[in-house]
Amino acid sequence: MSNVPAEVSAYFSKIAKDGAQSLSPEARRLRAQGAAEARWARARAQARIDSVADQIRGQHPHLSYAQAVAGALKQDLRQPADQWRNRPSTQSTGFNGCAPDSLRLEPGMGMMHPITARRLLAAAVDDAARPQWATFDLACR
Numbered sequence: 001m002s003n004v005p006a007e008v009s010a011y012f013s014k015i016a017k018d019g020a021q022s023l024s025p026e027a028r029r030l031r032a033q034g035a036a037e038a039r040w041a042r043a044r045a046q047a048r049i050d051s052v053a054d055q056i057r058g059q060h061p062h063l064s065y066a067q068a069v070a071g072a073l074k075q076d077l078r079q080p081a082d083q084w085r086n087r088p089s090t091q092s093t094g095f096n097g098c099a100p101d102s103l104r105l106e107p108g109m110g111m112m113h114p115i116t117a118r119r120l121l122a123a124a125v126d127d128a129a130r131p132q133w134a135t136f137d138l139a140c141r
Contacts, residue, residue: 049073 023031052072057063063071112120124132 049069049072052075053065053068056068056071057065060068120126
């Protein structure tokens with residue numbers, strides 16, 4: 001669900017529609033072809049993930065579907081090292097931030113928007129709720 005007001009959404013939808021109508025027939029064909037290829041690629045990826053998730057659940061029946069999908073995604077995202085011949089750079093840019101050391105951050109301290117803090121408390125992910133975690137549904141872990 002979007003937080004964009006309906007008028008704004010309608011405005012941008014109209015602009016996109018008007019822009020699509022001004023495309024040449026060849027551009028429209030290519031656009032439709034690209035959209036169809038993207039839909040097909042998503043369907044293939046979803047089928048591959050579902051297949052691996054089913055295999056994982058077959059080996060580990062105690063896992064929830066969400067946990068099996070998470071495992072499938074991890075497997076799906078593995079890539080051969082030779083694909084990345086140019087390893088990540090180890091050189092520093094020399095930029096240490098706008099005002100390094102201006103705010104002391106303790107390991108146990110966190111800064112967040114007050115709404116986010118309320119959401120975390122409501123989700124019972126604070127230390128005070130830790131004893132309750134063992135009673136939570138496996139899918140939530």
